[in-house]
Amino acid sequence: MPAFSSRSGAVAAARPDGAQAVTAGAGIAPIPLRLERVSVSLGGPRCALCDVSLEIRAGEQVALIGPSGAGKTTALSVLAAALRPSEGRVLIDGDDPWRLSVPALRALRARLFLAPQVPPLPPRQRVVTSVLAGRLPRWSLAQAVRSLLAPSDAAAARDALARFSLQDKLWSRVDRLSGGERQRVSLARALMSQAGVFLIDEPLSALDPTLSLHTLEVLSQTAHERGATLVCSLHQVDLALERFPRVIGLRDGNVVFDRPPSRITGEDIARLYFNRDAGTVPGAPPSSDIEAAGAIRPGRCF
Amino acid sequence: MNSAQATVRGSAAELRDPAWKTRVTLALLALVLLWPLLVASEFRPWHLLDAQSLSASGRFLASFVPPALGAEFLALVAQAAWTTVAIATAGLALAWLGAVPLTLLGTARLSQSAVGRPMRPLPALGRQAIRWLLIFLRSVPELVWALLFVRVVGLGPTAGVLAIALTYCGMLGKVYSEVLESTDPAASDALLRNGSPRLGAFLYGALPQASTELVSYTIFRWECAVRSSVIMGFVGGGGLGQQMDMSMKMLAGGEVATMLLVFMLLVALADRASRLLRDTLA
Numbered sequence: 001m002p003a004f005s006s007r008s009g010a011v012a013a014a015r016p017d018g019a020q021a022v023t024a025g026a027g028i029a030p031i032p033l034r035l036e037r038v039s040v041s042l043g044g045p046r047c048a049l050c051d052v053s054l055e056i057r058a059g060e061q062v063a064l065i066g067p068s069g070a071g072k073t074t075a076l077s078v079l080a081a082a083l084r085p086s087e088g089r090v091l092i093d094g095d096d097p098w099r100l101s102v103p104a105l106r107a108l109r110a111r112l113f114l115a116p117q118v119p120p121l122p123p124r125q126r127v128v129t130s131v132l133a134g135r136l137p138r139w140s141l142a143q144a145v146r147s148l149l150a151p152s153d154a155a156a157a158r159d160a161l162a163r164f165s166l167q168d169k170l171w172s173r174v175d176r177l178s179g180g181e182r183q184r185v186s187l188a189r190a191l192m193s194q195a196g197v198f199l200i201d202e203p204l205s206a207l208d209p210t211l212s213l214h215t216l217e218v219l220s221q222t223a224h225e226r227g228a229t230l231v232c233s234l235h236q237v238d239l240a241l242e243r244f245p246r247v248i249g250l251r252d253g254n255v256v257f258d259r260p261p262s263r264i265t266g267e268d269i270a271r272l273y274f275n276r277d278a279g280t281v282p283g284a285p286p287s288s289d290i291e292a293a294g295a296i297r298p299g300r301c302f
Numbered sequence: 303m304n305s306a307q308a309t310v311r312g313s314a315a316e317l318r319d320p321a322w323k324t325r326v327t328l329a330l331l332a333l334v335l336l337w338p339l340l341v342a343s344e345f346r347p348w349h350l351l352d353a354q355s356l357s358a359s360g361r362f363l364a365s366f367v368p369p370a371l372g373a374e375f376l377a378l379v380a381q382a383a384w385t386t387v388a389i390a391t392a393g394l395a396l397a398w399l400g401a402v403p404l405t406l407l408g409t410a411r412l413s414q415s416a417v418g419r420p421m422r423p424l425p426a427l428g429r430q431a432i433r434w435l436l437i438f439l440r441s442v443p444e445l446v447w448a449l450l451f452v453r454v455v456g457l458g459p460t461a462g463v464l465a466i467a468l469t470y471c472g473m474l475g476k477v478y479s480e481v482l483e484s485t486d487p488a489a490s491d492a493l494l495r496n497g498s499p500r501l502g503a504f505l506y507g508a509l510p511q512a513s514t515e516l517v518s519y520t521i522f523r524w525e526c527a528v529r530s531s532v533i534m535g536f537v538g539g540g541g542l543g544q545q546m547d548m549s550m551k552m553l554a555g556g557e558v559a560t561m562l563l564v565f566m567l568l569v570a571l572a573d574r575a576s577r578l579l580r581d582t583l584a
Binding site for chain 1: 497505506510
């Protein structure tokens with residue numbers, strides 16, 4: 001594996017393996033991700049992620065689906081170098097983050113963006129500040145302080161918000177926003193960062209079906225424009241199958257399937273979500289053909 | 303019968319609160335420990351109410367009325383109060399200058415090396431060293447620091463300022479760290495995970511959540527500094543304390559009463575300022 005280290009994050013380079021990598025401006029280099037036999041135990045008796053191997057190419061767009069507690073959030077955290085696996089190896093842009101020095105690890109993290117499911121926004125902060133915080137990794141302390149006093153690039157923050165139809169909330173306080181608005185503000189922060197990988201944990205959990213579709217479209221389009229890799233965990237199976245060229249099904253910390261949606265059957269989905277206690281899967285198609293999988297209506301969440 | 307029904311019919315043991323036993327044990331343990339503490343501290347509240355104590359404290363308090371209100375004395379008190387406020391403010395400002403960097407370095411919340419894994423040994427040791435330094439600074443009473451500094455810089459307010467600076471640096475550093483660590487970690491964690499520098503995560507993640515508590519604690523400490531500057535006045539630190547010492551030695555209860563009223567005024571002022579700032583920041 002060729003060691004490719006542009007730790008400053010400012011160097012855009014054409015990558016031999018980045019087939020889809022549109023080398024965008026603004027210094028975003030597409031970043032491939034790789035998990036090699038990764039296990040994570042979070043203290044419980046079971047592993048949150050059990051011996052998982054994955055390869056995500058630079059610029060690829062992947063959806064992670066699976067029942068609650070399947071390990072989706074853990075997988076995203078590991079891919080974001082935010083959680084050290086108990087076993088196995090993670091390679092981000094060819095580097096094992098956990099072997100890097102602390103400053104080099106921070107520089108690597110600045111090239112990844114992990115958006116947690118619950119928007120991590122301080123309630124008393126203004127939206128403009130929350131969005132501009134996406135720039136922190138590249139700012140000096142002086143710039144950060146200055147922007148706290150007078151927002152340094154309000155126009156960019158407004159543009160990022162406008163992609164989620166929230167431009168009129170630029171000067172509002174976070175605690176005046178609804179849950180869905182907060183979720184989109186945290187996604188606007190993701191756009192503000194110059195990350196080459198977007199790892200987004202359930203971006204649609206507080207959104208209505210129409211907004212979900214629109215939001216997912218913005219994420220996927222932005223990632224495509226920038227040549228950034230996009231990994232999204234979703235509970236909206238229909239949207240995952242409809243919008244992503246590759247869908248990974250996780251259950252009990254294991255990869256159940258990992259293929260394009262055209263090769264995922266209704267039975268695959270039913271098996272993925274089968275709940276012994278609940279007995280049935282709501283709306284699970286009984287047949288195992290592709291049409292049945294397609295028959296899951298938009299807006300239905302598992 | 304499926305497993306869900308089995309759980310519902312499960313024995314009463316499943317419904318017993320697992321925390322109950324621990325709570326009862328801890329409560330009993332607290333009582334058992336409290337008893338020798340009361341004995342050691344000679345806790346005999348009924349002594350307060352016997353005839354001799356009542357008449358002694360009555361005489362002392364009676365001498366407080368009326369408060370001394372002579373123009374000359376009031377001018378003296380005003381000047382002493384100004385010195386006291388100056389000692390407290392300067393001491394607290396110095397303490398703050400020391401406490402802020404120690405907090406930012408010491409709080410585990412802002413650790414870069416601990417993101418996603420246990421903290422590295424070197425940063426952990428560094429943070430422990432800062433904790434020890436803060437313990438050292440605040441465990442020496444400001445009175446002892448003052449007695450020390452009086453020997454170095456001589457009688458006067460400077461000794462009081464330095465004493466407050468050292469002890470309060472230890473207190474502010476400890477409580478600032480704890481306030482930061484008691485806020486919701488999500489905001490600062492998310493920023494650190496995305497590669498923000500430590501101070502960026504502090505300014506954009508932790509500070510907006512902790513600002514009111516930090517301000518209110520700082521003003522409360524200013525209030526405490528006013529009071530402790532009085533104690534240091536008794537050992538030659540200047541200000542109201544020194545005046546009060548003299549008045550007490552002369553058994554001039556009215557003068558003491560006037561100075562106590564000035565204290566109440568200062569504390570009420572601090573209270574008001576704290577309320578105002580909290581409202582502004584909230």
